[in-house]
Amino acid sequence: MSSNRKVLMLPGDGIGPEVMNETKKIIDWFDKRLAVGFDLDEDLVGGASYDVHKTPVTDEVMQKAIEADGVLFGAVGGPNYDNLPFSEKPERGLLRLRKDLGLYANLRPAMVFNSLADASTLKKEVVSGLDIMIVRELTGGIYFGEPRGVETLADGSKKGINTEVYSTHEIRRVAEVAFELASKRNNLVHSVEKANVMESGLFWREEVQQLYEEKYNHMKLEHMYADNCAMQLVRDPHQFDVIVTTNLFGDLLSDISAQLTGSLGMLPSASLGDVNEEGMRKSLYEPVHGSAPDISGQGKANPIAMILSFSMMLRYSLDRGNDADLVEKAVNKVLEDGLRTADIMQPGKELISTEKMGEEICNRLDQLAV
Numbered sequence: 001m002s003s004n005r006k007v008l009m010l011p012g013d014g015i016g017p018e019v020m021n022e023t024k025k026i027i028d029w030f031d032k033r034l035a036v037g038f039d040l041d042e043d044l045v046g047g048a049s050y051d052v053h054k055t056p057v058t059d060e061v062m063q064k065a066i067e068a069d070g071v072l073f074g075a076v077g078g079p080n081y082d083n084l085p086f087s088e089k090p091e092r093g094l095l096r097l098r099k100d101l102g103l104y105a106n107l108r109p110a111m112v113f114n115s116l117a118d119a120s121t122l123k124k125e126v127v128s129g130l131d132i133m134i135v136r137e138l139t140g141g142i143y144f145g146e147p148r149g150v151e152t153l154a155d156g157s158k159k160g161i162n163t164e165v166y167s168t169h170e171i172r173r174v175a176e177v178a179f180e181l182a183s184k185r186n187n188l189v190h191s192v193e194k195a196n197v198m199e200s201g202l203f204w205r206e207e208v209q210q211l212y213e214e215k216y217n218h219m220k221l222e223h224m225y226a227d228n229c230a231m232q233l234v235r236d237p238h239q240f241d242v243i244v245t246t247n248l249f250g251d252l253l254s255d256i257s258a259q260l261t262g263s264l265g266m267l268p269s270a271s272l273g274d275v276n277e278e279g280m281r282k283s284l285y286e287p288v289h290g291s292a293p294d295i296s297g298q299g300k301a302n303p304i305a306m307i308l309s310f311s312m313m314l315r316y317s318l319d320r321g322n323d324a325d326l327v328e329k330a331v332n333k334v335l336e337d338g339l340r341t342a343d344i345m346q347p348g349k350e351l352i353s354t355e356k357m358g359e360e361i362c363n364r365l366d367q368l369a370v
Contacts, residue, residue: 008072015295016073019303022361026307026327027040066101069317075287076291077090101271106270110132112127112131112262115336130238133181138250141165142163145163147161147163178191188241200246254269265305265343268311285312311328341357
């Protein structure tokens with residue numbers, strides 16, 4: 001139908017295709033039962049692309065991504081590709097997608113479902129009811145800064161170089177995303193850097209503070225050093241609502257916050273660009289977990305993070321907040337009913353496979369939609 005939304009699915013490597021298959025069941029459920037419809041396309045990325053095309057992402061796939069209303073991305077990488085040149089490694093496919101689509105804001109929620117509070121390695125009272133959003137700058141900083149590389153020195157030894165670089169524009173646009181998200185939550189933003197030892201960190205702090213004073217001073221802004229933030233996340237995570245930080249620190253802090261929830265298999269993410277003339281953002285949605293080649297093909301992978309990534313697509317790209325709520329309620333209901341994949345298994349619960357988890361979430365959607 002004419003209102004269908006174009007979604008590009010890039011399953012990738014390892015458990016990526018498995019969790020994507022279960023997400024496709026959820027998409028098909030919406031396609032058949034509700035007003036939103038989807039035109040799905042599927043293609044290769046990462047090692048799967050390298051095996052066929054000798055590149056981690058082709059120009060043709062990039063064009064499909066540019067034309068899509070949203071991209072669903074599984075996972076990339078594996079031991080088979082460890083010895084490839086750096087420019088051909090599977091992860092470079094994801095970095096190119098982020099860069100060429102202009103996806104500068106990575107949203108990583110860390111939400112603890114009440115039924116999984118005991119699965120965290122921290123005390124239940126520390127994590128119960130937790131709901132944090134980390135906004136990570138995604139296309140600048142030390143992962144992209146120049147100069148970079150490994151140089152051979154005159155004495156034959158070597159040195160490695162990576163450069164942390166940020167501009168006013170890069171900092172302000174990701175901070176705006178954080179403030180706007182916080183305005184719909186609890187009006188609290190923590191800006192995180194290392195202003196005490198890094199000039200780029202001090203510059204980050206100054207730019208965020210200036211933006212706050214210009215546009216968002218009705219809210220609350222706190223500045224925090226990255227190492228202290230890491231400690232506070234495991235000591236008292238409820239003090240946070242929205243955290244905005246650099247590419248490198250966001251990479252680290254989001255994995256720390258992930259463990260608060262009990263499993264990487266539970267955590268989705270969204271990567272967003274600027275709003276275009278039609279009011280749409282270029283976007284890519286992916287689970288926080290990696291390709292997990294050690295469990296690939298065994299039916300052990302948890303598809304919930306991938307399914308919740310689709311829920312984020314509904315919310316942030318397709319303006320279907322009510323449908324996103326429905327997916328999250330279905331996931332919560334499955335967990336309340338005691339169904340678990342191996343990564344979140346607890347005593348007294350029922351262990352189920354990747355495929356079974358997808359089926360059960362569809363069943364809960366049927367129940368909730370009545």
